[in-house]
Amino acid sequence: MTPAERRAGASLAIVFALRMLGLFLILPVFAVHARAIPGGDDTVLVGLAIGAYGITQAFLQIAFGAASDRYGRKPVILFGLLLFALGSIVAALAADIYTVIAGRIVQGAGAISAAVTALAADLTRERHRTGVMAMIGASIGLVFALSMVAAPLLYACIGMAGIFWLTALLAAGAAALVIWVVPDAPPVRTAPRGADGTMAAVLRNGALMRLNFGVFVLHSIQTMMWVTVPAALVARGGLPLAAHWKVYLPAVLFAFAAMLPAVLAAERAGRFRPVFGGAIALLALVQAGLHAWGNDAWSIGLWLTLFFIAFNTLEAIQPSWISRIVSPGARGMALGVYNTLQSAGLFAGGLAGGWLARRHGEMGVGLCCGALALLWLLIAATMKPPPTKPRTNRFT
Numbered sequence: 001m002t003p004a005e006r007r008a009g010a011s012l013a014i015v016f017a018l019r020m021l022g023l024f025l026i027l028p029v030f031a032v033h034a035r036a037i038p039g040g041d042d043t044v045l046v047g048l049a050i051g052a053y054g055i056t057q058a059f060l061q062i063a064f065g066a067a068s069d070r071y072g073r074k075p076v077i078l079f080g081l082l083l084f085a086l087g088s089i090v091a092a093l094a095a096d097i098y099t100v101i102a103g104r105i106v107q108g109a110g111a112i113s114a115a116v117t118a119l120a121a122d123l124t125r126e127r128h129r130t131g132v133m134a135m136i137g138a139s140i141g142l143v144f145a146l147s148m149v150a151a152p153l154l155y156a157c158i159g160m161a162g163i164f165w166l167t168a169l170l171a172a173g174a175a176a177l178v179i180w181v182v183p184d185a186p187p188v189r190t191a192p193r194g195a196d197g198t199m200a201a202v203l204r205n206g207a208l209m210r211l212n213f214g215v216f217v218l219h220s221i222q223t224m225m226w227v228t229v230p231a232a233l234v235a236r237g238g239l240p241l242a243a244h245w246k247v248y249l250p251a252v253l254f255a256f257a258a259m260l261p262a263v264l265a266a267e268r269a270g271r272f273r274p275v276f277g278g279a280i281a282l283l284a285l286v287q288a289g290l291h292a293w294g295n296d297a298w299s300i301g302l303w304l305t306l307f308f309i310a311f312n313t314l315e316a317i318q319p320s321w322i323s324r325i326v327s328p329g330a331r332g333m334a335l336g337v338y339n340t341l342q343s344a345g346l347f348a349g350g351l352a353g354g355w356l357a358r359r360h361g362e363m364g365v366g367l368c369c370g371a372l373a374l375l376w377l378l379i380a381a382t383m384k385p386p387p388t389k390p391r392t393n394r395f396t
Helices: 003-024 030-036 043-071 073-092 097-109 113-122 126-180 199-204 206-235 245-268 272-293 297-325 328-380
Strands: none
Touching (some): 003 073, 003 113, 003 126, 030 043, 030 126, 043 073, 043 097, 043 113, 043 328, 073 097, 073 113, 113 126, 126 245, 126 297, 199 206, 199 328, 206 297, 206 328, 272 328, 297 328
């Protein structure tokens, strides 16, 4: 990569990570904290407070992506970070569960994932794009593990209001990076009416829709798994909740290192299809392994490591694939639809996982995850690999 590409990849990964850290930090502690505030004894409201940001993200990803095609990536990203900070402040000042929900809804309104991903594609050459997407995708896994470790400690020191204030500061730090560190993107060439940048064209594109289905399945599986994984670590692994980071952190770090050869094979050797299909198959295998052979903390940790390898690989390959099959002026719209399905998968997976766990237990959740992975593998089997034609301009 050129120095500008390395700078773009690293800075955008940090922007993404700072925002996701603000979203993840409440996950390990909010359910306990909510019992002490008005309305927090209603588990439905507690669940809504945790997941409300995903609803607004699902509705607004397309709008933010399309706006970034029209008005530029950086202005849209900065506006989204401002909304995220505003929502954090509302939640920090909340005296009841309803105000926390309102704050989380405003947080989710800063739906910048599509714009950030499109900017990363704008700033990198095609042969390095998957690597940059890997940096951004892996930052999510690393931040998730960090939040599991840091949240209980932060809650003990600064409380829930302090965590939300910290989230607002993280958003401000991300905005500073966008302004002063992230390289300026070239002007976006807006796709004319009837070209591939219209919503109708995106929805008619079979390859894009299969990738959109894939990200919906990937994030549905992720949230469904985490309905049961913590309980499995307690019951079969003998680990109290506060010690789960001892499994998550090494699994995420090792998975990041192990994922890199797969990404390089897809990117430099043109082996998108086998790497893509292999990662989906690994998702299905993990479901079987967790329930058949996940009998202690070590074995559960092993299967979670394999899950993170597959997850991070797919998180890197799919946005890069989209950026290769649509024009630069259509990336915001296409990635907006993609990230909408991603957010919908997070919401649907949590809802389905909770229902399945209550009705059919951990086995029901695992069977559903495995079936979804196999269905995805079947749908993806006939996909053509993305083009790898040389580019004369490194920004296209």
